[in-house]
Amino acid sequence: MNAPHSTSQLSTREIQDLDSAHFMHPFTDHGDLATRGSRVIVKSDDIYIWDSEGKKMLDAMSGLWCVNVGYGRKELAQAAFDQMMTLPFYNSFFQTTNVPAVKLATKLASLAPKVGDRSFEHVFYSSSGSESNDSNVRMVRRYWDLLGQPQRKVIISRHNAYHGSTMAGASLGGMSGMHAQGDLPIPNISHIEQPYFFENGKPGESADEFGVRAAGWLEEKILQIGAEKVAAFIAEPIQGAGGVIIPPATYWPEIQRIVDKYGILLISDEVICAFGRLGHWFAYEKFGYKPDLVTFAKAVTSGYIPLGGVMVGNRVAKVLIEKGGEFNHGYTYSGHPVACAVALANLEIMEREQLPKRVKDDIGPYLAQGFEKLADHPLVGVAETCGFTAGLVLVKNKATRERFDEKLSMGMVCRGHCFRSGLIMRAVGDRMIIAPPLTMTHAQIDEMLALIRQCLDLTYSDAQKNGWLA
Secondary structure, three states, X not given: OOXXXXXXXXXXXXXXXXXXXXXXXXXXXXXXXXXXXXXOEEEEEEOEEEEOOOOEEEXXXXXXXXXXXXXXXXXXXXXHHHHHHHOOOOOOOOOOOOHHHHHHHHHHHHHOOOEOOEOEEEXXXXXXXXHHHHHXXXXXXXXXXXXXXXOOOEEEEEOOOOOOOOHHHHHHOOOHHHHOOOOOOOOOEEEEOOOOHHHHOOOOOOHHHHHHHHHHHHHHHHHHHOHHHEEEEEEOOOEOOOOOEOOOOOHHHHHHHHHHHHOOEEEEEOOOOOOOOOOOOOHHHHHOOOOOEEEEOHHHOOOOOOOEEEEEEHHHHHHHHHHOOOOOOOOOOOOOHHHXXXXXXXXXXXXXXXXXXXXXXXXXXXXXXXXXXXXHOOOEEEEEEEOOEEEEXXXXXXXXXXXXXXXXXXXXXXXXXXXXXXXXXXXXXXXXXXXXXXXXXXXXXXXXXHHHHHHXXXXXXXXXXXXXXX
C-alpha cells in the first residue's frame, strides 16, 4: 500500500488501515489490533483529548504518566521552536556541551533535596526511563569495579516492578510476561516480592507490620546471594505500571536500614513519581530515604518531547569522576539541546504554578477525599491514593475480598466502559488506576470521579447480568 502525500483528509478507517499496514505499536497484539482498529487521537487541550470521530475524553492517565502540566502549553512549543532555530542538535561527545543541557543539569541539582548526607550535583542524560535504567546498571557496576569489588554485580529488584523495556530495563523489572520473551532476565538480576498489602498481607496483620516484613524480603535475598556480591537495590517509590502499589509507611525506613547495613547502593526509579506527582520534586523526599541514583524521564518535559536521565549522587559521582577515567557509555541524544530547553520551560511552569505544593496541600488531599469514597461501591475492595495517583481493586465479594476469575478480565471490561464514557483510566489486571495532570481543578476532579463511579456501575451491571457475582 502506498501512503498518500497528506493524511489530513483521511477517514478514521483509512488511518486505521495505514496504521495496521505500517506502524508496529509497543506492547500490542498486532493481529488483534488489526481486527479492532486503532483509536486515533487527533488533538488535546488542558486535561482532555479527542479522537478522530470527535469523541472527547478526560485523560486521567496524563498520556502515559507524563503530561503533568496538561496539554496545549504554548510555552513548551515555543521553547522547542526557539532552540531548534538556534541549535537544533549537537552531540555531547568529544569534550563538547550545549547551554540548555548545562542549565538543566544545574536546575535539576538545585531541585533535588539533600537527605541526610546524600546530595545530587550531577546528571547523566538519556532519552527515556528505559535508557536511564540501562545507564544505572553500567554506572553501578563501574562504581564497584573502581572500588576494587568487581564481584558486586547483582542488582535486586521486585516482582511486578516496571523499569523499562530494553534488555537491562526489562530484566530489572519484574514483569513475568516480559521475562517470558527474550531469555530475560539477563544474568545477575534478582527479584523479591512486592510490598502489596492487599494481596500479600496476612490475616490479622497490620499494614505497618506488613511493611516491615515486606522490607525484610530484601535482607533475606541479600543473605541468600551473599552480601559481598550485591551491588544495588532498585525500586519505584510506589509501583506505577504494576498497578499503583503503595507501600506501607514502615516499608521505606526499613529498606534504608537494610541497604545501609550491607553497604549496597539504592536506586530510586522515579520515572513516574518525580516532578510533583507525589507532592514533591522527587519522591524520595516524601518517604525519607536516601538514594544514590535517581532515574527520571516522562514529566521532566511533561511528555512534550523525549528526555530521561539519572541523578547521580555524590557518593557514586565522586568515584566515577576521580577514579574512573573514561566511562564508555552514552547516547547520541544525551543532553539533546531541544529536549533540555523544553524541560527548562516545563520546570519553570511547575515552579510558577507551584504544582508539587499544590498536589501536596490542595488537589492531592481533595482527590484522596473523593477517591476513597469509591470504596463503598459493591465492586471495590480497596480504593487508595498517594499524591496524584490512585488505584482501586475490583472484587467479586467485598466481605471476603474474593477476586474475579482472571479469565473474565474484569479490568478490561471496566476499561471498555471508561473509553465509551469519555474517560481514560488504565487497567492493570483487576486494578483500575489513574495519574491525572497536576493542573486539575476541584471541579475537574469531581467530573473525573463521577465518570469513574459511572463506569463502575456499568461494570457491576455486566457482572450481575452475566452471573459473575454468583
